[in-house]
Amino acid sequence: MAADIKLRGKIKDGVAEIKSLMPHPMETGTRREESGDVVPAHYIEEVVCQHNGENVLRAEWGPSISKNPYFAFSVRNVSPGDIISVRWTDNLGESGSGELVLK
Amino acid sequence: MMKHSRRRFLRGLSVAVALAALPVRLMARATDAFRATKLEDANKALFGQLPLVESDAVNLKIPAIAENGAVVPVTVSTELEGVQAIYIMIDENPNPLSATFELGASSPADVSTRVKMGKSSMVRGLVKTRDQVFYAAQEVKVTIGGCGG
Numbered sequence: 346m347a348a349d350i351k352l353r354g355k356i357k358d359g360v361a362e363i364k365s366l367m368p369h370p371m372e373t374g375t376r377r378e379e380s381g382d383v384v385p386a387h388y389i390e391e392v393v394c395q396h397n398g399e400n401v402l403r404a405e406w407g408p409s410i411s412k413n414p415y416f417a418f419s420v421r422n423v424s425p426g427d428i429i430s431v432r433w434t435d436n437l438g439e440s441g442s443g444e445l446v447l448k
Numbered sequence: 449m450m451k452h453s454r455r456r457f458l459r460g461l462s463v464a465v466a467l468a469a470l471p472v473r474l475m476a477r478a479t480d481a482f483r484a485t486k487l488e489d490a491n492k493a494l495f496g497q498l499p500l501v502e503s504d505a506v507n508l509k510i511p512a513i514a515e516n517g518a519v520v521p522v523t524v525s526t527e528l529e530g531v532q533a534i535y536i537m538i539d540e541n542p543n544p545l546s547a548t549f550e551l552g553a554s555s556p557a558d559v560s561t562r563v564k565m566g567k568s569s570m571v572r573g574l575v576k577t578r579d580q581v582f583y584a585a586q587e588v589k590v591t592i593g594g595c596g597g
Contacts, residue, residue, distance in 0.1 A: 360556060373564070375542070390477065401551075401552040401555045402551055402555050403550045404548065404550070405477055405478055405550075406546070406547045407543055407545060409543065409546045409563055409565075410546060410547060410562070410563060410564070411519045411520075411563060411564055414561060415521075415560070415561060416560070416561050417523075418558065418559050419556040419558045420556075421554045421555065
């Protein structure tokens, strides 16, 4: 169930601005179906961002991040050809990842 | 036979060493802070005794009115030096802490995401340096709550 992360990025003055979209239900664990059953919590807990394999940012999220999370961040000291990768892990142990070669 | 089992032992050993090294490299999740139901408790769990200072140096970009509480865009950024981490908190949500972002040494302090808000609330962006926490807060009016899905 490794849904791919959509990544876009551009370099401006040596800094890459990265935008990512992660398809994920981000269920809080408090929402109910019409039947009245509680929908179990299912949300991304951790996001790790790497630049050429080095960790540059690590995020922890609660269930209050919106469904299909959008996440934008910046990376310094980048050059065209550098690789930015993002990987999430959720509370059920599932994960998803994406990779971008900067232009 | 001897050789084979020795090799297997060595392989097992290297896995054990790698596993033992893991907790050092992966920071533990801020579970207490995420579970906290009050802002003060989340702050205490994250920052202990560090002083919290309201500051113009923390920039928040959030709409004043959110028509849909399920998708409220939030940007937190700062030009302050030595920022180790950024946090987003929503006072009136069941668990105020929404997200933490640990920055690498050379990562700019500038993150954006979208959050759910159950009702109108103060939204806070916090940035942690070595010995202080700076924050900015802004009220967001929510027309339709976003925590019921």
